[in-house]
Amino acid sequence: MDVREKVCRGEKRKYYRFRFAKFYGGIATADCTGCNLKCFFCWSWRPRDLLIGRFYSPREVFERLVRIAEKNRVNKVRISGNEPTLCEKHLLEVLELFQGTNLLFILETNGILLDKRYVRELSRFDNLHVRVSLKGTNEEEFRALTGSSGFKKQLDALKNLLDQGVSFHPAVMVSFSSKQNFERLLEKLREMDPYLVKSLEVEEVVLYPHVREKIREHLGERGP
Numbered sequence: 001m002d003v004r005e006k007v008c009r010g011e012k013r014k015y016y017r018f019r020f021a022k023f024y025g026g027i028a029t030a031d032c033t034g035c036n037l038k039c040f041f042c043w044s045w046r047p048r049d050l051l052i053g054r055f056y057s058p059r060e061v062f063e064r065l066v067r068i069a070e071k072n073r074v075n076k077v078r079i080s081g082n083e084p085t086l087c088e089k090h091l092l093e094v095l096e097l098f099q100g101t102n103l104l105f106i107l108e109t110n111g112i113l114l115d116k117r118y119v120r121e122l123s124r125f126d127n128l129h130v131r132v133s134l135k136g137t138n139e140e141e142f143r144a145l146t147g148s149s150g151f152k153k154q155l156d157a158l159k160n161l162l163d164q165g166v167s168f169h170p171a172v173m174v175s176f177s178s179k180q181n182f183e184r185l186l187e188k189l190r191e192m193d194p195y196l197v198k199s200l201e202v203e204e205v206v207l208y209p210h211v212r213e214k215i216r217e218h219l220g221e222r223g224p
C-alpha cells in the first residue's frame, strides 16, 4: 500500500510533533509522518515506520506554526520530520494560508515527487524556499542509502525548480560517499547550473543514539 493512503486524508495530513528548532537561526517546525524513501540513516525512522501521530487540517497546522513563531519571535516556519510533499492537497493549502504573511516557509524535501507539474504549483508562492536533500552523490549510492532507485528524480527536481524560478537550494548527504564521487557530483551539478554548486549545502549524519543504532543494524561491523 502507498504510504500516502495512510498519512493523507482529504485535505488533512498526519503529524507527530510541533516544536521550535534552532536551525535556520530559529524556526517553527511541524514534523510530518510518512516518507516515500527508507534511508537507513534516517533520524526520524520511528514516525516513518510506525506512522505515529494524528491528522491535522491545513488551518490547524498554520495556527500552530504561527503560534510557535510568535512565541519565539522568529519569521521562519517549516514542515520537516518525514516527507512533506506526500500529501499535495494538504501542503498546497498550508502554503496558501502562509501566502501574504511575513513568514518564510521552508519546505524540506527529498524531491522525488517534484515533477514539472508539482513544481509549477509551488511556483505560485513567493514566500517559499525549498531545500532538496540529495541522498548520496549518484544512483548507486542512492540505492545503497535508500534501498530504491530515484537519484535521477532528485536531479530532475533541481532542474524543475530552476526552470520554474522557485527559490531553492540543494543539500547532499555525504557521510557515506567517497571524495571522488562527491567531485563527480559537483561536476554534474555545475553542468546543470553553476548556482547548484554555489548554493550546495553539505550534510553529515548526526549520530543521535537511535540513528547510530539503525546504522549499526544496517552496516554491522562497518557502522559507527
Ligand code: SF4
Pocket: 035, 036, 037, 038, 039, 041, 042, 043, 044, 045, 048, 081, 082, 083, 110
Ligand atoms: S528522505 Fe528523509 S525522512 Fe525520508 S527516509 Fe530519508 S532521511 Fe528519512
